Amino acid sequence: MSGLAALVWRDLRRAWAGGGAALPVAFFLLATILFPFAIGPDAALLARIGGGVIWAAALLAALLPVERLVAPDLEAGVLDQFAVRGASMAAVAAAKIAAHWLAFAPPLMLAAVIAAGLLDLPAETLGMVELGLLIGTPGLAALAVATSALVAGLRGASALAGLVMLPLAVPLLIFGAGSLAGGPAALKLLAAVSLVLVAGAPFIAGAAIRAGNS
Amino acid sequence: MSTRLAFDGVTGVRGGRTLFEALSFALGPGDAALVTGPNGAGKSSLVRIAATLLAPFAGRVSRAGDIALLAEAHALDPELPLARALGFWAALDERRGSVGPALAVLRLDHLADVPVRMLSTGQRRRAAMARVVASGAQLWLLDEPANGLDAVAVGTLEALIADHRKQGGIALVATHLPVHLPGAVPIALGDAA
Numbered sequence: 303m304s305g306l307a308a309l310v311w312r313d314l315r316r317a318w319a320g321g322g323a324a325l326p327v328a329f330f331l332l333a334t335i336l337f338p339f340a341i342g343p344d345a346a347l348l349a350r351i352g353g354g355v356i357w358a359a360a361l362l363a364a365l366l367p368v369e370r371l372v373a374p375d376l377e378a379g380v381l382d383q384f385a386v387r388g389a390s391m392a393a394v395a396a397a398k399i400a401a402h403w404l405a406f407a408p409p410l411m412l413a414a415v416i417a418a419g420l421l422d423l424p425a426e427t428l429g430m431v432e433l434g435l436l437i438g439t440p441g442l443a444a445l446a447v448a449t450s451a452l453v454a455g456l457r458g459a460s461a462l463a464g465l466v467m468l469p470l471a472v473p474l475l476i477f478g479a480g481s482l483a484g485g486p487a488a489l490k491l492l493a494a495v496s497l498v499l500v501a502g503a504p505f506i507a508g509a510a511i512r513a514g515n516s
Numbered sequence: 517m518s519t520r521l522a523f524d525g526v527t528g529v530r531g532g533r534t535l536f537e538a539l540s541f542a543l544g545p546g547d548a549a550l551v552t553g554p555n556g557a558g559k560s561s562l563v564r565i566a567a568t569l570l571a572p573f574a575g576r577v578s579r580a581g582d583i584a585l586l587a588e589a590h591a592l593d594p595e596l597p598l599a600r601a602l603g604f605w606a607a608l609d610e611r612r613g614s615v616g617p618a619l620a621v622l623r624l625d626h627l628a629d630v631p632v633r634m635l636s637t638g639q640r641r642r643a644a645m646a647r648v649v650a651s652g653a654q655l656w657l658l659d660e661p662a663n664g665l666d667a668v669a670v671g672t673l674e675a676l677i678a679d680h681r682k683q684g685g686i687a688l689v690a691t692h693l694p695v696h697l698p699g700a701v702p703i704a705l706g707d708a709a
Binding site for chain 2: 304305308312316319320377378379380382383385386387515516
């Protein structure tokens with residue numbers, strides 16, 4: 303359905319126009335910068351923990367846009383208009399995941415290069431981090447959209463989103479950061495977790511949207 | 517298959533409260549239904565059930581034809597100019613050329629380049645109606661279409677619905693304001709006790 307491509311494009315435009323796409327990246331950089339301040343300028347130590355720091359910061363940054371992924375469209379009646387046109391909510395959620403990933407992952411991966419410089423990461427570690435982010439961020443984007451659909455319209459949605467999303471994102475963190483020491487085996491598990499999230503999240507989000515409607 | 521919207525013994529329940537019971541009616545090409553009732557009587561729920569957004573608690577709803585829904589929310593991106601915001605939905609309906617005429621008939625053509633968030637309540641209502649007109653759908657489901665409209669705009673709305681029916685369309689209108697629909701099936705929903 304070409305309508306879903308239109309939805310991806312619209313969400314992407316709104317993410318950039320609203321400044322919402324830049325915010326998580328700024329937060330991500332800020333979070334990584336905190337670690338050298340807290341731990342001190344020990345280059346060897348920073349290089350050792352740097353990869354894990356980037357992964358943890360990426361996870362926290364992924365939480366920021368959760369509130370505006372689904373709830374505004376639910377309130378504005380946009381999802382209703384898609385529904386009366388015969389679009390399934392799972393397909394709409396899949397389009398939203400694609401749009402969120404496109405708005406979120408490339409800037410984050412660019413920012414990871416800057417973060418690696420700040421943490422004095424060796425080039426091969428940076429390479430593994432970027433590869434891991436490329437594999438893991440689709441899962442993170444899927445989880446964000448599913449969480450967003452689950453908490454849409456609830457009071458204290460943002461606090462609840464953190465409680466729902468972060469525990470489920472732990473496998474991504476374990477295998478993402480683990481790939482820095484564990485190598486290809488951890489990357490394969492990271493890909494498996496990411497795939498499960500991408501495959502399942504549209505249906506969870508779709509069901510959550512429908513349940514919220516009735 | 518000809519355009520059709522029929523309720524067969526439909527019961528609407530919202531939040532554990534029965535809003536209407538065993539409601540039946542059938543609309544064919546050129547027909548209209550006027551749903552009236554006090555606040556909370558279930559007018560919006562009836563429209564949402566007709567629009568497939570809500571499942572009926574009991575009974576069956578059958579429809580043939582595309583749906584155009586005018587709900588409480590206008591579903592237009594607030595930061596976009598009006599014509600582009602409408603164009604998004606027109607493109608989905610594969611009727612890009614229909615935005616201009618729809619704006620003209622609702623006397624919004626001079627606002628085509630104004631962002632949606634700058635429009636007044638009545639203008640937004642008319643903009644949402646322009647989406648219904650532009651969609652070219654046969655089944656118009658209108659929830660409080662006269663809200664925020666001045667007398668002239670209500671006249672335009674009535675003329676649009678009459679025109680739509682003349683072309684074989686169906687209109688289901690839920691309203692607490694007087695909207696004149698000649699020959700419409702009256703559906704009066706009871707008091708929400």
